[in-house]
Amino acid sequence: MASTILSRRDLSFMLYEWLDAEALNKRPRFQDHNRETFDAALDTAEQLATDLFAPHNKKADQHEPHVGDGGQVRIIPEVKTALDAFSAAGLMAAGQDYERGGMQLPVVVEKALAAYFTAANVATSAYTFLTMSNANTLLKCGTPQQMRRFVDPMLAGRFFGTMCLSEPQAGSSLSDITTRAVPDPQPGPEGERQFRLTGNKMWISAGEHELAENIVHLVLAKIPGPDGKLIPGVKGISLFIVPKYLVDDDGAIGARNDVALAGLNHKMGNRGTTNCLLNFGEHGGAIGYLVGNAHQGLANMFHMMNEARIGVGLGAAVLGYTGYLHALDYARNRPQGRHPAQKDPAQPQLAIIEHTDVRRMLLAQKAYVEGGLGLVLYSARLVDEQQSAETPEAREHAGRLLDFLTPITKSWPSQWCVEANSLAIQVHGGYGYTREYNVEQFYRDNRLNAIHEGTHGIHGLDLLGRKVAMQDGALFKAFGAELSKTVRKVRGSVARPGAVPHADAGIEAIGAELLSHADALDAAWQAVEQVTQKLYAVGDMNKTLANASLYLEAVGHVVVAWIWLQQALLAARALDGGDHDFYRGKLQACRYFFRWELPKVEPQLELLASIDTTTLDMRDAWF
């Protein structure tokens, strides 16, 4: 039976046929790598995900972490077994330098590995990604001592990490945090300056557990001014390492720090990941170490934000993906009903995949999840370009594309791959609504992704209010140029006779069809350009930004249409080379996206162009 975690065939298509991951091997950092080493890493990930992560996905959901009698957080043992195997395989450092014990894998491959673990078990794999994000942040702006005492144990899987940003009164509005960090007269290990932190942090995933020897909290806090007052706004924020257990000069685990679990949150999904309210400094102040410069905490923390947001988009896409594969498997095996035109009840029932409406639901899922995963891996590939492309211009261009796409890469899968999960339930009928099957959990797990790492609404503001305007529109133009390049490529391919091969009677239409897709995409982007200009010509930012979420959704659909057109062009070219069904599937999903999905953008752009103030004008009293 084919895996219901992910499609390896599709992953290979994306990595090698489309995103040309092998081209990275020409760069010094990746020179030891080739398709074989990438595949070996993927094999490991697939194996571990299948053997150790997927099997306890439901069990962890049904037996969520709880506080035991001794005050310790209890987690089912399968979680630690899986995480230990993940660390033992060296995966915690998959992308890191050799000198840090890493494998120097490109980000795009690292994300493909992550795809397996997240699809198999989002809750257990969260511990690894939080640790890797934490380590990456410290690698950007930590001291060599901090690397040795905290990063290296995290990369070895001995310590796990967290991100402590939110507080009960400050979620989306980080400028309102009130956690205080006061300089401690006593020096820390290796003479490092110490601070004492007091405050409450909310929504801390992996904030407490016994899965690792230590937990390295990265904490946003404010250093009070000489008057003892906190500086309002983000300017007052600094970043600190606050370990659960202090770490001595020689790296040995020392005393318990002043960080206490105040309570566990109980979520609708993602139940296997502890999510905590943590109290810092109830007994004199938790010891912390400043990371980077004071008052630059938010900037330092946000170094890892592009990657963290790609991570959220990835999670959303692959939860949708595994749901799709489960639904596909069910639809092929569940007999129910007959064709409308042939209802003879004496005949056996059909597998439900034979019903057009079931195929619609499967095709929609395919379009969402392969489109979403494509967008995520494309973005990951941009991180590689940004970090290691040959020229400064190429690196800058990749950075612009990445910054522009990030709010979409985070938000689009978080919206549409949850819809895919809903369709996966629908394909299963009543069975899918029960916890005896897997798809309802994917739906619950995935619903988180539009909320954390910046809500949907905040990414709308980020895209329209920041990214579009940044560098005098350079990000926006960089993306437009990239989209136009694809359009030209399609037009060029189809114009050349014979460039698109003909494999069967239906294929001859594909050239014309791709051309019509390219025209539609071109027109949609021109409409986006016009709407964007109009929105910025209003001269009142409240009006410009009033419908930013809709803008995010409209541009998101155009972006994913572009992702699909790239995949379809490759598929059309490859049709004759074997694996015909796979490529026909790609072409049909692309057709679905252009016929069923892209047209949804038109009324959205019209509404935006009308500078609609329906929501802006609404008053509290009228609700």
Place this chain on the structure above:
Amino acid sequence: MASTILSRRDLSFMLYEWLDAEALNKRPRFQDHNRETFDAALDTAEQLATDLFAPHNKKADQHEPHVGDGGQVRIIPEVKTALDAFSAAGLMAAGQDYERGGMQLPVVVEKALAAYFTAANVATSAYTFLTMSNANTLLKCGTPQQMRRFVDPMLAGRFFGTMCLSEPQAGSSLSDITTRAVPDPQPGPEGERQFRLTGNKMWISAGEHELAENIVHLVLAKIPGPDGKLIPGVKGISLFIVPKYLVDDDGAIGARNDVALAGLNHKMGNRGTTNCLLNFGEHGGAIGYLVGNAHQGLANMFHMMNEARIGVGLGAAVLGYTGYLHALDYARNRPQGRHPAQKDPAQPQLAIIEHTDVRRMLLAQKAYVEGGLGLVLYSARLVDEQQSAETPEAREHAGRLLDFLTPITKSWPSQWCVEANSLAIQVHGGYGYTREYNVEQFYRDNRLNAIHEGTHGIHGLDLLGRKVAMQDGALFKAFGAELSKTVRKVRGSVARPGAVPHADAGIEAIGAELLSHADALDAAWQAVEQVTQKLYAVGDMNKTLANASLYLEAVGHVVVAWIWLQQALLAARALDGGDHDFYRGKLQACRYFFRWELPKVEPQLELLASIDTTTLDMRDAWF
């Protein structure tokens, strides 16, 4: 604090200002009633729902029914307390004849009462609605003895009822059921002919519990022919009463019947309602009594289908409604962030309702849930018209409208009010994703509604494949005439100077705005007519019906736009009479629906008109 279950103000608006429930009091059946008696019943429902149903909604979700040591199903005691109070208040028979102990309330009022219980606690209230549906079915085609022995105890709340349709191999395809009913040589009580039933029934809500003295199962089964074989298809289906405990001639509870609980299903939501796999006849055959004529079981069962489907739509709408009220309450009380143009962090944070994107999410919810509830109550009002309108023509017209609207009344709220629940979570941010708050449960509970009582896809086929074509298009035309009537009413009102009052500077635009809504609605319906013609001109039912779900969604949005325009016209007329904010809210929600929602229909109708075969052409091997 305002109730977060339902808005009584809105319910009054719908019942009295819009649907003119008081007009029913002129009819003989309802002559003892008036607004005061309706309001008294609503008061009772609101009180009981608030005091006894809502308080254990979360607890029942967290402590779902389970099979105890003695094999009995254990349910938290609050459920029985609430249900006993419901029965004691006479609500089980609210719509029934006086001679059956009923109150002879109209269906539209009965559904308004149901709205309170379902919004407060869908799982507990399910026991009542199943019992009432069961009783209604028997009242249509049962014998007087069956009424006395089974219906009267159900209407008194002493017995509860179920509907046993599905089997493990036959869910949507009822023609494939294999439960057998063989005539029993022994006569039953009062000399009634008995049958012995054997088979397995799946998804039986309220199939086993100790909440009532007895459970009256209504079971679809097949009487074998002389050769012992079952007749394939629906023609072989008959309907039977199979009680959990046999009932003697004098109505006393007798021996346990041969019906056994084979297992409980564990759902994502609706956890408080037991949902069972039942085995009939493991020990010689469960005793059953034929209801109505043999081989007409499906037709007899479907007598209650319009009402059951309105019930599902109602459940979906009010789960959305209560979620909206919870989100509204949260948004008014949660401080977070500041306006984009005024970000001074030294200023206090705003209540999040001040953020335009939060208002968008609240306004969308309002548009979905008040539109959905409006559609449901309009349909319930049609049942009253169908049953008691003065002329046969009026009753026939109401029946046509009802039949046409039923798939939409069932499906539209099941799609869009789940979306409202998703937005309610989003308004709450991370808090909404936790089980410490209420909205995540509404989202889980509501997701069932697109699945049961006919899936979304099946209602698409029902609308496009049956209802549209029925009686040579008479149902379709009846609805079109009703829609045109509203359009003309708006045009007539706005044309008459002064007909739409002017209360403040903004109001003068409302006349023009309603007119533009009427034009948009008119155009949308004409487009639906053209598309429908095109679809039927294809001459290949597989193509005609391929995209029936999309047709259902498009027509559904047009129907709800029409519901909103009716409400808005009344609101515009009432603006000067006090309660200004309430009516402004109605107008703004209508504006939202016409600007943000109705335009979504255009690309859907274009796709349908193109006779798109993307999903039809998709092949299994391409997935």
